[in-house]
Amino acid sequence: MISAGQCHIGRHRNKNEDAIFLHDQPYGCLPNLYIVADGMGGHQAGEYASSLAIQCFCEFVREHRDHEITRDNLNAFLHDAILYTNNHVYSKAQNDPNYNGMGTTFLVAVFLEDKIYVAHVGDSRVYLIQGDRIRQLTLDHSFVEEMVRKGEITEKEALHHPNRNIITRAVGTNSTVDVDFYTEDITDETLTLMCSDGLSNMLDEEEILHIVKGNADLEDLSQALVDRANEKGGFDNISVIIIRGREGR
Numbered sequence: 001m002i003s004a005g006q007c008h009i010g011r012h013r014n015k016n017e018d019a020i021f022l023h024d025q026p027y028g029c030l031p032n033l034y035i036v037a038d039g040m041g042g043h044q045a046g047e048y049a050s051s052l053a054i055q056c057f058c059e060f061v062r063e064h065r066d067h068e069i070t071r072d073n074l075n076a077f078l079h080d081a082i083l084y085t086n087n088h089v090y091s092k093a094q095n096d097p098n099y100n101g102m103g104t105t106f107l108v109a110v111f112l113e114d115k116i117y118v119a120h121v122g123d124s125r126v127y128l129i130q131g132d133r134i135r136q137l138t139l140d141h142s143f144v145e146e147m148v149r150k151g152e153i154t155e156k157e158a159l160h161h162p163n164r165n166i167i168t169r170a171v172g173t174n175s176t177v178d179v180d181f182y183t184e185d186i187t188d189e190t191l192t193l194m195c196s197d198g199l200s201n202m203l204d205e206e207e208i209l210h211i212v213k214g215n216a217d218l219e220d221l222s223q224a225l226v227d228r229a230n231e232k233g234g235f236d237n238i239s240v241i242i243i244r245g246r247e248g249r
Helices: 045-063 074-095 143-149 205-213 218-231
Strands: 002-008 018-023 035-041 108-112 113-122 125-130 135-136 180-185 191-195 238-244
Touching: 002 018, 002 191, 002 218, 018 238, 035 045, 035 191, 035 238, 045 074, 045 108, 045 135, 074 180, 113 125, 125 205, 125 218, 135 205, 180 205, 191 205, 191 218, 205 218, 218 238
Parallel strands: none
Antiparallel strands: 002 238, 018 035, 035 108, 108 113, 113 180, 125 135, 125 191, 191 238
């Protein structure tokens, strides 16, 4: 696996509540690991929530380093790890008034052989890009996305809806959390983009694809995506992880 990542404060926020983690080599029991977390909460709570969630998730993975991961049990393991993470973030929020009400989106990707495995809570996204095609793999857990699914508004209207930042699921806001899972075949040509809504609210799929075509180097590509989101306003923190390749080739 080869990857590159950026986590930028944007142009209008005074703190960065996003956090990312990327590890191309084996980590604990996993063959690789990529995470995007977009925190929320007053004062420093959002910033703390995203970093704490990644810390707890990685702790769980390291503590289970002897666990044998297979295609059949990977999603179940990711689910257990997110429940562990949710419990710790929620407990901290309940027991420390400085962090009351904090939470975070949580997006995890792991590559095993010729597949990508994704666990997802919130509105951070995974896009799969190959040639001239880009496809959003995840579905947002958001108020606006639910309106789109019900046919109440169009996808174009959703892009500018005043409530587009309201999410319906997060890690740490409740004692339990529902997690969505996605498994997809990939090839050596597949480019995977993980991002927070600071990118996806600024750039549509056509613009993302145009930038991908103009940047073969992953570091340059991640920087170009962040730069373009900032050029278009940079109203939120911007997180990007770009991944190419397949594990165990």
